[in-house]
Amino acid sequence: MIPLRKNIAEMAGYVPGFQPRDEQAWIKLNTNENPYPPSPKVAEAIIAELGGAGKSLRKYPDPPSAAARQAAARLCGFDPSWVIMANGSDELLNNLIRAFAAEGEEIAYVHPSYSYYATLAEIQGAKIHTFGLTEQWELVDFPERYEGKLFFLTNPNAPLGFAYPQPFIEELAGKVAGMLVIDEAYVDFADENSLELVRKYPNVIVTRTLSKSYSLAGMRLGLAIARPEVIAALDKIRDHYNIDRLAQAAALAALEDQDYLNQCVAKIRETRSWFTGELRVLEYGVIPSRGNFVFATPPGRNAKRVYDALFERKILVRYFSDPLLSHGLRITIGTREEMEKTVKALTEIG
Ligand SMILES: Cc1ncc(COP(=O)(O)O)c(C=O)c1O
Structure with a gap:
């Protein structure tokens, strides 16, 4: 046994959102990254x-x-x-x-x-x-x-x-x-x-x-x-x-x-608002968001099923197994095109 401090030996360590190797193959909406390049x-x-x-x-x-x-x-x-x-x-x-x-x-x-x-x-x-x-x-x-x-x-x-x-x-x-x-x-x-x-x-x-x-x-x-x-x-x-x-x-x-920042943020806020509306049409519960993501609860609250079905379609969102969060998904706001594909996938998944 190596003489680790007890708290280090006992702790689990943080698990960051999944970063797929074949990034290009995915619509990646799981770690709240910005879909646009930097300035x-x-x-x-x-x-x-x-x-x-x-x-x-x-x-x-x-x-x-x-x-x-x-x-x-x-x-x-x-x-x-x-x-x-x-x-x-x-x-x-x-x-x-x-x-x-x-x-x-x-x-x-x-x-x-x-x-x-x-x-x-x-x-x-x-x-x-x-x-x-x-x-x-x-x-x-x-x-x-x-x-x-x-x-x-x-x-x-x-x-x-x-x-x-x-x-x-x-x-x-x-x-x-x-x-x-x-x-x-x-x-x-x-x-x-x-x-x-x-x-x-x-x-x-x-x-x-x-x-x-x-x-x-x-x-x-x-x-x-x-x-x-x-x-x-x-x-x-x-x-x-x-x-x-x-x-x-x-x-x-x-x-x-700052001009670039403001343009980029404006696009994301606009897409956030559009995507929130589309989710509501699909009868998802959506908390009005002030971030570059939304927390959305599918009708029937089986978020893991929706996560898996999106995963199969190469759309990556964040599912938390924590009982306070397991009814919903955190979905990063991507480009308008990425979010349109996500809405289409969610419609198919039902
Ligand atoms: C609430 C919150 N604080 C801090 C961070 C960490 O940000 P950074 O990439 O600057 O370390 C994150 C990253 O997801 C976050 O969600």
Whole structure:
């Protein structure tokens, strides 16, 4: 037996959505990737950064990713000391737990939401508490004062897609004694965000990703906005070269091309609205979504049957066996053409 820490030996590990090898053969709607390519300026910036024969790669990247950090700060309307760039927002979630929750201390999140918080807490040996949701998307039994070290609120919620009202989130900021982390992975597809709460409440942290709205899941880029003391702590913890040269160039180019982002997001929102309508015609229950996906319940609630039938037709969606989610499917919004094919398949499946 190797002398592993007990919690590592006992934990199951996170299972990400299936990534088929023969990607081209599938309509891939299972991991909330963007169906459109990133801004053309991203590839240009990567090629420019590579230089002739990749000469620049022999040198380490800029440790703080300063150019991308400044671009993100400008965009969000904060001083760069309030922003950190990361190797995917998952890196930030991990480092937040390392920074704030010692072994045996508690973190919490809403269930259902992003279960990776639990995996990260297990690695740290932190205790995990979950708060359930009512049918009106209110938190069940949230105390007047939550004394855990961190509370993760996924807003918009994934996999369900709804967004919490801002006044509700503001109220939570006052109730959380530790840090309130608002995971805004999908916020570019929504109508509101919580940046103002970061300004107003010292315990609020917003995390974002470039994986979804910016079509850069393959580059691994995320960012956080928080008080400079929090950012300074996260800067101590991260790998000093956490973002490689090509990813830094990609981040800068993507963040600076807001026209492209806005066009892309508009197309996805339009397709989301069309697809939601079509699902309702097929008598699916659909939660109005503020993300780039919908959570849909087939008539008869046998979601696994529909998942399997779509899989046979090379359409990949996300099925969760969790009893709170097993009646539905999370379906990423692809191109209009992909969603038309999905509607056709769902009609056939019945
Ligand atoms: C709610 C939520 N947070 C964070 C992430 C991780 O994003 P990233 O690709 O930036 O690590 C995801 C990815 O699916 C997500 O759904």
